[in-house]
Amino acid sequence: MLASRRYHARMLEARLEQQFIDSADCKYQIAPLLVPPLSAAVEAILAAVTSGGKVWSVGAGPTAALATYVSHLLLAGFERERPGLAAQALHSGDGDDATTLLRRLNIWASAEDVLLVLSVASAETSLVPLIDAAQDLGMTVVALVGGDGGEVLNSLLDTDVVISIEHARLGRVLELQHMALHALCDGLDAQLLGEEIEE
Helix, strand or coil, X not given: CHHHHHHHHHHHHHHHHHHHHHHHHHHHHHHHHHHHHHHHHHHHHHHHHHCCCCEEEEECHHHHHHHHHHHHHHHHCCCCCCCCCCEEEECCCCCCCHHHHHHHHHHHCCCXXXXXXXXXXXXXXXXXXXXXXXXXXXXXXXXXXECCCHXXXXXXXXXXXXXXXXXXXXXXXXXXXXXXXHHHHHHHHHHXXXXXXXX
C-alpha cells in the first residue's frame, strides 16, 4: 500500500512538472507569431494615450479578470514607475449587464480611444456588440483571442489589431494571454520611458 502511494505520488509529481514544461515549450514556439501583432498593439495603445485617448478593456468569462488586471497595470504601472495611463475596465459588476456596458462605452468613449478585447472561444458572443460599437465610434480594436477566435474574430475589421493564440487547451491560452499582456505593458513602458538600464 505504501509503495503504491509512493508510485502514485511520483506519477502526480511528474504530471505537475509536465505542466511547466509544456507551458514553457508553448511560449517558446508561439513567441515569433505573437511579437508582430503585439508590436502593433503597443503602437495603437501608445497613439491613443499620447493623444488624450483611453484604453477600454473588456473580457467575458475567464478573461473578465484579465481585463480588470490589464486596466490596473495601465493605471498603476507594470514594473517601472511612470504616470498612470487612462484606462478603464468594462465588466459586469454591481448589477451591470451587457446593455449597461454598451451604453457606458457609447457615452464615454471617443474615436481616439482603444478597445482591448480579451476572449477565449467559450466566452465571446457577448463581446461582439461592444466591438461593433467601438468600430462605429471610430475606435481601434485590439483583440487578444484564443482558440479559433470565433465570433470575435469574425467581427473585426482589417484596421483592427488581432493577437491570436490558436491552442486547444484553455489553460495554455490563458497563460499566453497573461504573458502577452505583460509583454504589452513592458513594450509601452519602453516606448514611454526608454529602455531600462540594468545596474
